[in-house]
Amino acid sequence: xxxxxxxxxxxxxxxxxxxxxxxxxxxxxxxxxxxxxxxxxxxxxxxxxxxxxxxxxxxxxxxxxxxxxxxxxxxxxxxxxxxxxxxxxxxxxxxxxxxxxxxxxxxxxxxxxxxxxxxxxxxxxxxxxxxxxxxxxxxxxxxxxxxxxxxxxxxxxxxxxxxxxxxxxxxxxxxxxxxxxxxxxxxxxxxxxxxxxxxxxxxxxxxxxxxxxxxxxxxxxxxxxxxxxxxxxxxxxxxxxxxxxxxxxxxxxxxxxxxxxxxxxxxxxxxxxxxxxxxxxxxxxxxxxxxxxxxxxxxxxxxxxxxxxxxxxxx
Numbered sequence: 253x254x255x256x257x258x259x260x261x262x263x264x265x266x267x268x269x270x271x272x273x274x275x276x277x278x279x280x281x282x283x284x285x286x287x288x289x290x291x292x293x294x295x296x297x298x299x300x301x302x303x304x305x306x307x308x309x310x311x312x313x314x315x316x317x318x319x320x321x322x323x324x325x326x327x328x329x330x331x332x333x334x335x336x337x338x339x340x341x342x343x344x345x346x347x348x349x350x351x352x353x354x355x356x357x358x359x360x361x362x363x364x365x366x367x368x369x370x371x372x373x374x375x376x377x378x379x380x381x382x383x384x385x386x387x388x389x390x391x392x393x394x395x396x397x398x399x400x401x402x403x404x405x406x407x408x409x410x411x412x413x414x415x416x417x418x419x420x421x422x423x424x425x426x427x428x429x430x431x432x433x434x435x436x437x438x439x440x441x442x443x444x445x446x447x448x449x450x451x452x453x454x455x456x457x458x459x460x461x462x463x464x465x466x467x468x469x470x471x472x473x474x475x476x477x478x479x480x481x482x483x484x485x486x487x488x489x490x491x492x493x494x495x496x497x498x499x500x501x502x503x504x505x506x507x508x509x510x511x512x513x514x515x516x517x518x519x520x521x522x523x524x525x526x527x528x529x530x531x532x533x534x535x536x537x538x539x540x541x542x543x544x545x546x547x548x549x550x551x552x553x554x555x556x557x558x559x560x561x562x563x564x565x566x567x
Contacts, residue, residue: 256284256345257328257412260336261318263291268336271456275339277303281346289322315405316430320420331415335406337456338364347450348409358414358443359435361403362451363387371455372447373400374432378484380476382432387449396447402435403445407453413541414438417534424523425478426471433527436479440531441538468506469498469513478523 258276262269269288276286280303288294289307309321319333330352332345348360361373369386373396377383385399402408405427418437421430435445476483498511517523 255328256281256330256332256349257326258284258286258332258334258345259289259319259322259326260287260334261289261315261322262294262336263313263315263318264336272334272336272338272340273304275341276334279340279342279344281343284345285327287322287326289318291318314423315427316421316423320423323415323420326412329412331410331412333403333405333408333410335455338407339454339456341452344451344453345409348448351446351448352409352411354444356442356444357446358411358438358441359402359445360409361400361445361447362407362409362453363447363449364404364407365452365454371404371406372396373403373445374435375399375401376432376436376479376482380480380483382429382475387447393447393449397445400435400445400447401439402431405431406455413538414441414443414534417537417541418530419534422530424471425475426467428468429471429475433475433478436482437527437531437534440527441535466509466513466516469510469515470517471513473514473517474520474523477517477520478527481524 258280260269260272260276269290273286273288280286285305286303287305287307289309291310291312293310294306294308307322307325309318312318312321315335323331330349332348334340344362348362351357351360364371368384370388372385372387372391375383375385384404385396387396403410408431418434421434423430425433438445498507498514
């Protein structure tokens with residue numbers, strides 16, 4: 253089994269991923285697989301079949317949908333997600349992989365250089381919004397790690413067992429909130445996300461498709477209600493404020509469909525319980541995986557000891 257799986261989810265035009273793919277293949281580390289999960293047809297015009305595995309998912313309409321479909325097919329112990337538009341340099345994965353020797357680390361967030369600044373990860377604001385935390389040359393890594401909950405969807409490293417236990421990203425909150433939602437779930441499992449500042453990843457454009465209209469409003473409200481206990485603003489007050497803010501989309505139809513989506517999500521079954529159940533099920537799965545791994549390691553140690561005893565007797 254390879255140590256690392258590098259997954260590039262691609263929704264649209266070739267220019268969205270070709271720069272990313274070229275930089276990955278040019279700087280590809282040893283003991284890894286490179287996987288392209290794609291919606292459009294891709295006939296591999298450069299003959300990369302020996303270096304690249306393709307997963308065609310024409311029915312998907314989101315980045316997280318592509319990731320979730322590809323996830324069970326990935327073979328690496330660590331999953332590295334790279335959004336279209338990211339370009340990497342030589343040896344970029346080694347510092348991140350070193351963090352996973354700590355069993356409490358479930359995710360590593362690299363610094364991603366963008367036009368707005370260096371993204372360190374995502375955080376939850378007091379009023380339930382997603383915020384990207386930016387770093388600069390004076391930023392303290394411990395302070396950044398205290399602020400963020402997880403990597404952005406643009407780039408991140410995850411332990412495969414944790415991703416599978418949580419059943420990947422939750423598509424009910426859309427691409428706009430899925431990275432933060434997953435990071436909060438990882439935290440609720442008692443696991444950690446760390447920041448790795450030495451990875452010079454550059455983002456020219458994002459391949460994420462943000463929801464619009466009814467779906468956008470529903471995802472935003474669903475996400476807030478799921479994590480409202482972490483926020484300081486009252487649920488009803490915040491909903492009224494959010495509905496008022498949707499008026500900014502006037503005179504487009506979205507000024508009406510977005511608040512309708514929020515209202516529909518308001519009457520859904522308690523999403524916070526769904527989150528709690530997801531985390532509890534993941535914790536049980538991870539305990540079982542740990543027990544199986546311990547038993548396997550113990551069996552291997554016993555086999556090694558038996559071989560040593562046999563060799564000594566033979567001598």
